[in-house]
Amino acid sequence: MEIAFYVLAVSAILSALAVVFAKSPVYSVLWLILTFFTIAGQYVLLNAQFLAAVHVIVYAGAIMVLFLFVIMLLNLNIATEPVKPVYMRAYEIVGGCVLCLTMVAAIHTSSFEFTPVNAYDNSIGTIEKLGVTLYNNYIFIFEVSSLLFLAAMIGAVILAKKGDI
Amino acid sequence: MNLTFAQIALAALPFLPLAGFAVNGLWGRRFKETTIGIVGCGSILLSFLLSVFLFMANLSGSFATVQVRLFDWIPVANGSIGFSLMADPLSLIMLLVITGVGLLIHLYSVGYMHGDAGFARFFAYLNLFIFFMLLLVLADNFLLLFAGWEGVGLCSFLLIGFWFTNESYNAAAKKAFVMNRIGDLGFLLGMFLIVFTYGSLNFDQVFTAAATAGGANNATIIAITLLLFWGACGKSAQIPLYTWLPDAMAGPTPVSALIHAATMVTAGIYLVARCHVLFSLAPFTLSVVLAVGVATALLAATIALFQTDIKKVLAYSTVSQLGYMFAALGTGAYVAGLFHVVTHAFFKALLFLGAGAVIHALHHEQDLRNMGGLRTELPFVYRIFLVGTLAISGIPVFSGFFSKDEILMNVFQHHTVAWGLLFIGALLTTFYMFRLLALAFWGEKRGHHANYVPMNTTMKLPLAVLAFLSFAGGFAGLPEFTGLNWLHHYLSPVFSDVTLHNEPHLSIGVELGLMAFTVLAIAGVIWFYASRFKHLQTRELNQLNGELPWYKKLPANKYYVDEWYNRLLVQPINRLSDFLYRVADTLIIDGLVNRIGGMVLSAGNRARKLQSGDIGIYLYVMLAGASGLFLLYVLLGS
């Protein structure tokens, strides 16, 4: 079991790095899809099977397609990255690492022996359990998120539509 | 209130001149000159009559001292100081002198100021001066005395700068007032010390408390008396603060006569006499007073020798005579000092008015070098001037002899060296007075004055009266051994508690001897000068025009005291003020505030630049901020 976790973890990290350092946008989109698959794998390990499926469908399927679509539409595939002076890139890398280190340090100081809230049961990932909690406790957030979608749609239309309005 | 008639008279006394001032001040311009004169002199006449009445009542023993409290003025410490007046023999004598001589001078100035634009204003100021002088003399507490004190200073400022279109006169007036103010500060500090130690400012309470406390020569008494004496020096022009008096001659001559000869300058002596209880408790201060008096007498006499302006000579002679009075007070002979005040008021007023007559006649000519030979042209003026000169030099029978002799007697008793110096001073006085007489009246006529302005009666009458008084004044205080010293007897209740000076009197023989010796010396000087005045005069005139020998140059330039004051005090303050304003105020303090403002604005400019516009930098700084917060958390948290 552990080996699977570590393999998936390492591949996730590598593909994430590849996304960042890929030359052309299409390559980075593909690497990102790979990262999403590794994360979905992690979900399966954490016996959140349904979630993994949804994750793959939503991210890999919908969002990545949207990205590819936009790249193709505006043929942005040309890797016209203006090479920034080295010291700028160095600063940014160092900045990222410093952020990571400080967060690790902050977390490292804490002991991890907090207690789980309710008893262990490995069927929390199943659909009918999720469905129960989703439509009982979180129904209001569900409705608000529908509002969110509506807003996003109208927003996208306002911004991206051609024409003078 | 069962006010006796005396109290009403006392209460009314100072307010008559005030009424005169108000009338002349407000409606003066509408009146003709004569009405102004009537109002001005009338008010003084009335107050003179009232004071004569009070004097007679006091003489006839109906009251020792009369006191009236008009209203209470300022609550200080526990009691409250009232606006209250008091008349006792000491103040009555002063009263008589002020109102008497004042009346004569008022009459004189009607003629003298004839035709001047500010006629009404002149009389208003004169009346105001008399009001403040009366306030000073009749006050029964230090504060009211101080009010009168500064009041007279103010009037002298107004009157010195009477012809205000002339810049130098204004400067002289300001100098007089500021110098008086310096003296008044000492007086004020003395008053504070009195209230601080004795808890009140009323004379009787202070004096009884001082007497009971006793203990001569302790620090506070000396401090109080020294401060009061410092005030007196300011007002009566003694050594450190005398330079304003000669410049005060810028005012019209009646002013110089009234203020700078007869009344105001004697205020200092009146103060010391009034506080004789305190002064006698502090012998150290008395010795200081003696020393200052003698020094001033000598210094002023030497300077007077070389003055060419008729009024300057008389001014320095006044300073020197005041030195004599202070020397008398210094030896504790308060009565002698006062007697000299009275006689000096008479003959010095006479001399000033005489000089005024000369100036009036010669169309405002004041320089002795352009006079001469007036004996034949102005016979009347010459005669009264002669009487005055004889009086001041101390020729027997004349008033000056008796008062000056009494002072010399007391000083001899007390301190022979001081007597020697004063004796020399007396000789010098005689010398410069006769020099003045000779330059002005004897010898041939210099200068180009032809038609002399005639003097009308209003000027002649006061001169005549004053001449008589300078002649007869002396008999009020005949020498001690004759037992007829009326003044001593009259003032004894005031100075009854002066125990210090009743050691055995000199034997009559010694007194007579001394008297004879001084008279002979003075007669010698007169004979010496009268015989060769022509030769001395010519030598002096060409020396004055040409180069003065070294030993004469110093006193001629008044020992450069004025220049020293200027260089040591006036210039540094002005330079400091310039420096403070330009550098300290605008550059440093104001500059600092403006610089802080500027710094904030420049910080604003830099902060504005922080917003660089590039999203990359924004993200970078934001994430750096986040990690900074984490770091801070880790440091603070653990």
Next chain:
Amino acid sequence: MALIAGLVLAFGITLADWGIRESYFHNMISSDSYSLSFSALLIACTGVSLLLSPMYYNRLNLPYMDIAAMKLFALAGGICIVSFVNLGLLFIGIELLSISSFVLAGSDKRNLLSNEASLKYFITGSVFSSFLLFGIALVYAVTGSFDVTVIGAFYSQAGGNINNLFYVGMLMIIIALGFKVAAAPFHFWAPDVYDGSPAMVTLFLSTMGKIAAFGAFLRLFNQAFLPVPYHIGILTCIMAVATMFIGNLSALWQDSYKRMLAYSAVAQTGYLLLVIPASGSMSADVLFYNGITYIAASVIAFSVLLLLNQYTESESRSQLIGLAKQNPFLAFAVTVAMLSLAGIPPTAGFFGKYYLFTLAAGAGYTPAVVFAVISSLISIFFYFDIIIKMYTGEAQEQLKMVIPPAYSFSIFVSLIVLILLGVFPGILTGLLQ
């Protein structure tokens, strides 16, 4: 007009159930006095901006209907985050508010500045929403629940020795909400977005957006992290003081009136941020009072800007010279607004600042108060510069504008609010105890 009617209805409803205190939907959202009062405030803001938008947009001949829709979505988001009980609702509400703000920021498509504003807002906004998510995850890790009351109980019951992760989670939430509220290190987006987006949107964002974010911030702290640990308190104080100084200092030299208002909004955030470390009984009251005065002052300040936009393109301060001669009423209103922002007594702003300083000093952060005082002194420079410009100098002719009824109504109402609250602050204090 239907919109306005709808809003007035909503306003009425919120005020109607003022008394009841219970939570709905499996305690996702609750209607205690805190949430209702702040929701009412937010509704009022949106109402004002909707009231003013038709005249503004007609000149730009942009259809304002869909912009109005976005504003209403933003309002919905705002109301959610102001009355949330579950952290999920907080996250979704903030996202809803942000997304509609991104769109609003970019609503004037042809203007490059507005595009740039929306880009900057979007990128930084989404980066920091992931911070918020991470924070919520960490807090969930320690307490095991998303419900704010449960977290609060867990935290107060655990007392001092709670797991360190909790504080890290709290810090990340502070960073995220700090961004949303434009606190110091995370304020870089605010000036550019407020300056870039059209004036009507800036008014909406700086009033509704900011107050909603502060409402959420304080609600979270009042409910969940009540005894604010001292070192976290100090961090927030440092952030607050930094915001004040950066906001005030950069506003000194601004030539453009709009950008000056942007920086002054950042500075006012600094003052409001002082409420967080001193959260406790009075803090809700203080925030509400300051919120109202800030909104009223911004409405007046921005309405002048909007009226100016009718006539001139340039937004520099010198447009205001001589305004007092043209129409004294507008000049008086702007003077009161500026005095209130600067914190000068007769206006409500002064009492707000005083109330805030008392709260902060009471919680032991007196040095922060001294810094706040100094920065408010710096703010006098530019607030009074406006007043001076209005009252001295000769008036340009084109300022002779006629104020449409909508504007004069909203200016009049906010003027009344500023003066009334200034003279009788007693009305509001003690409302939210």
Next chain:
Amino acid sequence: MIPLEHYLYLSIILFCIGAMGVLLRRNMIILFMCIELMLNSANLLLVALSKFHSDNSAQIFVFFVMLVSAAEVSVGLAILVMLYRNKPSTQIDLWKKLKE
């Protein structure tokens, strides 16, 4: 059983890689992707915690996070299209007019 720290560290690393990507890359598309990556790292942590606490409300939360990121991407790309129409490039360095 994999101890919880490992998930925590993994998600932090992913988060920081995403942050670094946002800093490094100038191209908007890549930027949006890195933002997605940061959000996913938080999702991962949430799922791990829900397993640990065996309480599935965290997983529901992940649902909503996915939903939010979808909405964000749509608005983000709309903004990108709008920007592209005005300036034909996806570099964010071109947008520098709003400053000081």
Next chain:
Amino acid sequence: MIVTILIVLPLLFGLAAIFSNGRSVRNAALAVSLAEFCLALYAAYSFVPQAGMQQVLNLPWIPALGIHYHVGVDGIGLLLILLTALLMPFILYSTPDDIPKPGAYYGLMLVMQAALIGVFSALDGFLFYVFWEMALIPIWFLCLLWGRGNTVAVTLKFFIYTLFGSLLMLVALIYLYLQTPQPHSFSLEVLYAVSNLDANVQGWLFWAFFLAFAIKIPIFPFHSWQPDTYVTAPTQGTMLLSGIMLKMGIYGAMRWLIPVLPMGVHNWMPVAVALSVAGAVYASVIALQQNDLKRMLAYSSMAHVGIIGAGLFSLTANGLTGVVFQMLAHGINTVALFYVADIIERRNNTRNLNLLGGIALADPRFSVLVFVCVLGAVAFPLTNGFIGEFYLLYGLFEYNLPMCIAGGLTVILGAAYMLQFFQKTMFGNAISTPHKPVYAGKSELYVLVPLTAIILLTGIYPKPLLNLAAPAIEQLLQLAQF
């Protein structure tokens, strides 16, 4: 109840006047200020000195925070209200009737009066602070809109400088408010009772308060705003500033600094006295060489006030009596002198002393009145200046001798520069004025004659005023002992 009317009447009328600018605003404003004066006289008449605070009115203003509209008057407050009510009609009457925007002008003046009376009668810390700052805005507008020269920079500096001080005072007041027992309150008695402050906290608080008052008074190092503001402000503004607003600082120190922080005051007393006396000497030396009339008067006012400050912090019974009396005397004298400066400037349209002269020739009556004012300023006996100066110097003398001598120095220097001013303007032959202008016409006399009469009257018979203040000063001294 009277005090509230005294505050509300001018406030309401002022606000009304600001918005109307009919021609008749001037005499309406005059009527209000005269009514105000009669009311103040009645209050003084019905005031019983020994009975401590009177006319007290205590309404809850912000109950949640324990802040009350708590207003009352005692000896010192009443005298200052009398001064304000007395000077206001003169200041209003002395405004030339061709000023622009008269409505706003008179409105601001009346609002100013309301705020000033509020400051002198507030017994609640918060109310005091609100009135304190409310007094700042009208004077700022007055100086900005009706002043001459670069009014913008000068008035802004003045406003920010004073605000800096008062904001520090606000922080100190808040700190004190939080030290009061639990249901915190701002009322005077409770603040007096706060006793758990140790020495260095009292030190900090002392400096916060002292800075606010020192900037307002102004005391030496914090005076850089004063000369410029007095010169650029319109004369009526300067009259307000130097006549009454300056007393706010002194009154504030007496009411809020000395009784509330006795230990702090005691520790820092020598510094405060030294600063004030240094300021007095500094200003009077500078005034000697000034040839701008108004700037010279500004420095002279600063010198007088330095002595008042020294008397205040010497904490002696006489010193404090002197402070109270000199406040009145100085108020009247500076208002009269600035009005004179205004008349001279308007006739010769120059303020340079070297170019003036010969006014005594042109208008002797005017020069006599000016002379009386100069005497008041020079502390000549029988004028009000002397009594104040006497008490102050005596109080200073009891405190320590060198300070008193330095104080005495300013009296001498004062005589020097005031007489110099008088001679340069009045005496000398007329230089610049071709025709013989009338300096003191009928309207000027209506202001100058009453003022000079008051100068002489209060100088000769100050007893009623001193009796009014004595019990209050007694009580203040008891509070100052710690």
